[in-house]
Amino acid sequence: MTKERLVVIGNGMAGCRAVEEVLKRDPARYDVTIFGAEPRVNYNRIMLSPVLAGEKTFDDIVINDEAWYRDNAITLHAGRAIKAVDIEGRKVIAEGGLEVGYDKLILATGSDPFRLPLPGSDLQGVVTFRDLDDVEAMVEASGKPNARAVVIGGGLLGLEAAYGLARRGMAATVVHLMDVLMERQLDESAGYLLREALAERGVETVLGAHSEEIVGRDGKVAGLKLKDGRVLPCDLLVMAVGIRPNAALAKAAGLQVNRGVIVDDAMRASDPAVFAVGECVEHRGNCYGLVAPIWDMCRVLAEALTDGEGAYAGSVLSTRLKVSGVDVFSAGKFAGGEGCEDIVFRDAARGVYKRVVIEGGKVAGAVLFGDAADGGWYFDLMRAGTDVAEIRETLIFGQAITEGLSGLDPSAAVAAMLDTQEICGCNGVCKGAITGAITTQGLTTLDDVRAVTKASASCGSCTPLVEQVIRLTLGDGFKAQAGPKPMCKCTHHPHGDVRKAIVEFELKSMPAVFQAMEWTTPDGCASCRPALNYYLLCAWPGEYVDDSQSRFINERVHANIQKDGTYSVVPRMWGGMTSPAELRAIADVADKYAIPAVKVTGGQRIDLLGVRKDDLPAVWADLNAAGMVSGHAYAKGLRTVKTCVGSDWCRFGTQDSTGLGIKLEKFMWGSWAPAKVKLAVSGCPRNCAESTCKDIGVICVDSGYEIHVGGAAGLHIQGTQLLTKVPTENEAIAVIAAVMQMYREGGWYLERIYKWMARVGLDTIRAATVDDLDSRATLYARFVVSQETAQIDPWAERATGGVAAGEFAPMATLPLEMAAK
Amino acid sequence: MTLQAHIDPHWRDVGAVTDIPERGARRVATAQGDVAVFRTGDGQVFALVDRCPHKRGPLSQGIVHGHGVTCPLHSWVIDLATGQPTGADAGKGCAPVVPVLVRDGRVLLAQPVMAD
Numbered sequence A: 001m002t003k004e005r006l007v008v009i010g011n012g013m014a015g016c017r018a019v020e021e022v023l024k025r026d027p028a029r030y031d032v033t034i035f036g037a038e039p040r041v042n043y044n045r046i047m048l049s050p051v052l053a054g055e056k057t058f059d060d061i062v063i064n065d066e067a068w069y070r071d072n073a074i075t076l077h078a079g080r081a082i083k084a085v086d087i088e089g090r091k092v093i094a095e096g097g098l099e100v101g102y103d104k105l106i107l108a109t110g111s112d113p114f115r116l117p118l119p120g121s122d123l124q125g126v127v128t129f130r131d132l133d134d135v136e137a138m139v140e141a142s143g144k145p146n147a148r149a150v151v152i153g154g155g156l157l158g159l160e161a162a163y164g165l166a167r168r169g170m171a172a173t174v175v176h177l178m179d180v181l182m183e184r185q186l187d188e189s190a191g192y193l194l195r196e197a198l199a200e201r202g203v204e205t206v207l208g209a210h211s212e213e214i215v216g217r218d219g220k221v222a223g224l225k226l227k228d229g230r231v232l233p234c235d236l237l238v239m240a241v242g243i244r245p246n247a248a249l250a251k252a253a254g255l256q257v258n259r260g261v262i263v264d265d266a267m268r269a270s271d272p273a274v275f276a277v278g279e280c281v282e283h284r285g286n287c288y289g290l291v292a293p294i295w296d297m298c299r300v301l302a303e304a305l306t307d308g309e310g311a312y313a314g315s316v317l318s319t320r321l322k323v324s325g326v327d328v329f330s331a332g333k334f335a336g337g338e339g340c341e342d343i344v345f346r347d348a349a350r351g352v353y354k355r356v357v358i359e360g361g362k363v364a365g366a367v368l369f370g371d372a373a374d375g376g377w378y379f380d381l382m383r384a385g386t387d388v389a390e391i392r393e394t395l396i397f398g399q400a401i402t403e404g405l406s407g408l409d410p411s412a413a414v415a416a417m418l419d420t421q422e423i424c425g426c427n428g429v430c431k432g433a434i435t436g437a438i439t440t441q442g443l444t445t446l447d448d449v450r451a452v453t454k455a456s457a458s459c460g461s462c463t464p465l466v467e468q469v470i471r472l473t474l475g476d477g478f479k480a481q482a483g484p485k486p487m488c489k490c491t492h493h494p495h496g497d498v499r500k501a502i503v504e505f506e507l508k509s510m511p512a513v514f515q516a517m518e519w520t521t522p523d524g525c526a527s528c529r530p531a532l533n534y535y536l537l538c539a540w541p542g543e544y545v546d547d548s549q550s551r552f553i554n555e556r557v558h559a560n561i562q563k564d565g566t567y568s569v570v571p572r573m574w575g576g577m578t579s580p581a582e583l584r585a586i587a588d589v590a591d592k593y594a595i596p597a598v599k600v601t602g603g604q605r606i607d608l609l610g611v612r613k614d615d616l617p618a619v620w621a622d623l624n625a626a627g628m629v630s631g632h633a634y635a636k637g638l639r640t641v642k643t644c645v646g647s648d649w650c651r652f653g654t655q656d657s658t659g660l661g662i663k664l665e666k667f668m669w670g671s672w673a674p675a676k677v678k679l680a681v682s683g684c685p686r687n688c689a690e691s692t693c694k695d696i697g698v699i700c701v702d703s704g705y706e707i708h709v710g711g712a713a714g715l716h717i718q719g720t721q722l723l724t725k726v727p728t729e730n731e732a733i734a735v736i737a738a739v740m741q742m743y744r745e746g747g748w749y750l751e752r753i754y755k756w757m758a759r760v761g762l763d764t765i766r767a768a769t770v771d772d773l774d775s776r777a778t779l780y781a782r783f784v785v786s787q788e789t790a791q792i793d794p795w796a797e798r799a800t801g802g803v804a805a806g807e808f809a810p811m812a813t814l815p816l817e818m819a820a821k
Numbered sequence B: 001m002t003l004q005a006h007i008d009p010h011w012r013d014v015g016a017v018t019d020i021p022e023r024g025a026r027r028v029a030t031a032q033g034d035v036a037v038f039r040t041g042d043g044q045v046f047a048l049v050d051r052c053p054h055k056r057g058p059l060s061q062g063i064v065h066g067h068g069v070t071c072p073l074h075s076w077v078i079d080l081a082t083g084q085p086t087g088a089d090a091g092k093g094c095a096p097v098v099p100v101l102v103r104d105g106r107v108l109l110a111q112p113v114m115a116d
Ligand SMILES: Cc1cc2nc3c(=O)[nH]c(=O)nc-3n(C[C@H](O)[C@H](O)[C@H](O)COP(=O)(O)OP(=O)(O)OC[C@H]3O[C@@H](n4cnc5c(N)ncnc54)[C@H](O)[C@@H]3O)c2cc1C
Pocket: A009, A010, A011, A012, A013, A014, A015, A035, A036, A037, A038, A045, A046, A047, A048, A049, A080, A081, A082, A083, A108, A109, A110, A111, A129, A130, A131, A157, A246, A249, A277, A278, A279, A280, A288, A289, A290, A291, A292, A294, A320, A322
């Protein structure tokens, strides 16, 4: 009996695996012929990355050597591409005219790397990353001394390419369009860690970068030009921006093709004798770019070719990055979604970030960085749809811990733990060490246990377990924890610790703080984000870029939101002084924009109430034109400096209180602070400017200036306390700026000066700003530095559309009502 | 293929996803009032009628965190997916959800309902 003829187009991962699967089921049935465009045997394409990095050789990654083809009587035409398929005549036509007939045909042509149609993309030295020839071209380019590479695309492929090139000694830069690396697999936190890890390995990353043109010299690539004008010089440019199913052959043959070759659940194409597998396939609208689905497809296809049964239902995907020493795993809805819940774990000491997403009591996705050992386990739970409600508490700690404790309620679970089982992963403390310390040293609180054993002293995520151990050991003797209050529910660290860490560990971005301080949420909350934004701004002036999305609306739009969603606008009036021209301009603005209310404020200035958000930029432009700037009436920062008329007019006046107030306001405006700061200067102890209920107040006397701090007149009423008395105006300004800076650096977010003072003590403030002249001078100097970047009128920036364009106008205007569920 | 040809007739293109700041929101003005369109830190897009269930605060002006927004007026936290207040305020009304879709980087809102 003559065998049926099976022809395979594509000697890649899918083509050969399909043949293996067929042979496994029925080795005698087919006469197999494989055509491959590449002039070599079948190899493991995904291992090209380690080959590029010099961690493996080509021989290491061959899957089927020549002997395999020989032993299985497979005819291999390597280096011979198929030019056409004759569906009617059931034959394939190869390069050079060879024709081979088939009874069954498998298309396994994979995909082609996508090339961006940039000017210069045909220059020599512009390559993609798909096959061994590409790897060889890259290795060759890396051989030149001081060679530089730019990789376009910060996905899996691009990063592995850049890492490989860096390992080969090239300076490698990845240019990525999005703000997060591998954004289709990673959330911002993991993307941040990955970026750091790559930097340590010599790979630079440029995010949010639009490529404009590849510049060349003598026909060779010389650099990549970005839309913002930057040019990144390079001798090699790798495009790793995606792949496209290679379906042209099938299309020309008249088979049904959309993005890929369309197949049914048996992997059959639109002709009954033709099948397709691998990346060239489109199944139920999906095209895949990873091998796991290919293995599933190959099994189903082999069944169909051997009269078996099976249907491909699509695949759930997981990804791992192959960069040595960087463990990254991602699967499913790693970034959550409607109705999802996050469990986040961070271990700063080990550089670990884990996020497991739960939906409807089941694992819906996970992203792991730094320790991806449990990736497979989460992926299995996800695919099996296992109900994880029972193991939710310990899920994030991984399979070993969870299964060790399964089926037990938390306290029974802890009771059942062996003395040798680890409770605190960070510090390697096992249960026995904790119970031992409690009984031998008579510890009764969590703090005691922390101090003695270090259990839960680092990341704190095992705190509940430690508490259980104490409770079990002591019974009713356990005292629940008081301790300093955490900043918010995203962390167990109090404000003070976080501020300290930002400076000590040089944390300069929000993801850096989240990781170092082990935040338990992916991106913070409305309570910690504004605080962190302020802390970072204060610690790294001129360096940290303000995150407007972490600001409360008033500070984001530089106006005060009112109950009807309109805004109020308060221009600065230095020291409460104004002029006919300013008043006229204000009146004109009020008329022009039909502003419904104009009111005099308690801070000696004028409030325009009821301005529509869309009108804000125009209102500001008009006020700017008359010389007025933002009064920061919305700011956690310097608000007003209230003054009396002082020696200029008042018969009791001892000093020029108005003049000093204006000087202070001009010097200090624009500075952000933990909470609002109000100043006042009165010309004599009659105190007409109410200096003694301000955050900082000055009372002029014949012999100089009394400086008072810590007053409040809001929810809480409190008189100031006298800080010091100084003889000159300049010294008054120096002390006040030093106090302001000390408060800026040490206050907790939303903590007014009076509360800060109660916490740190007036004496401490006096020592640092009055007695110790060096300390005063350095505080003053730091304030001056910070003011260099703070004194930019936010209204002018926005009125001209330079900053936050798009904040004020609606995104779109639709004529009719939207469908609301 | 042009973009329009992709889009079924029930959806209205209101702009690019990147027109919305990450962890932020934009307003879409309609004859019936504003719709708030949010973009979360993980790149998802949600839309709600721009009216807090508490005292009608404009949710588009709040701080976006996770899949929630904190109302700018009195800090209720509204779940972007359901429009429901969360935490202590759960169960006290809701901001109606507006169906939204992202296709090829564009944000599409459900088509206007014609008055009967
Ligand atoms: C560098 C790199 C790293 C990767 N890492 C991973 C990873 O970590 N994990 C993962 O799951 N996936 C990874 N992938 C993806 C994975 O390699 C692919 O999903 C897989 O190789 C696809 O298999 P395939 O058989 O469909 O295509 P291919 O393996 O590309 O095979 C197709 C073959 O068909 C040949 N061919 C095309 N047209 C013709 C024609 N007309 N005539 C004859 N022959 C033809 C091609 O030359 C090619 O050899 C990686 C890919 C690359 C390039």
